[in-house]
Amino acid sequence: MPTNGERSRHDCPDCGRPMYWSEAAVRNRYPTEYAEAYRCTNGHTSQPCPLCGSNDTAAWADTEPGPLYHVICGQCGNDSVVNK
């Protein structure tokens, strides 16, 4: 798990800005609880891993036009392709 404020090795796939690990970045399945994730200065957050649910992921947009991200998970190492 990254430490608070740690910069992701990958920039935001949506706007190209750097992403930093932040506490309470995304809302998880419980309405009053928030999960840690990478977040850029425009408020985009990292994608959850489809396999283990971790937000410790690096994502980038497919170079071909299409609604897909590649997501590499820092927890389980799974390499996934997910919809934007």
Ligand SMILES: [Zn+2]
């Ligand atoms: Zn962004």
Ligand SMILES: [Zn+2]
């Ligand atoms: Zn995972």
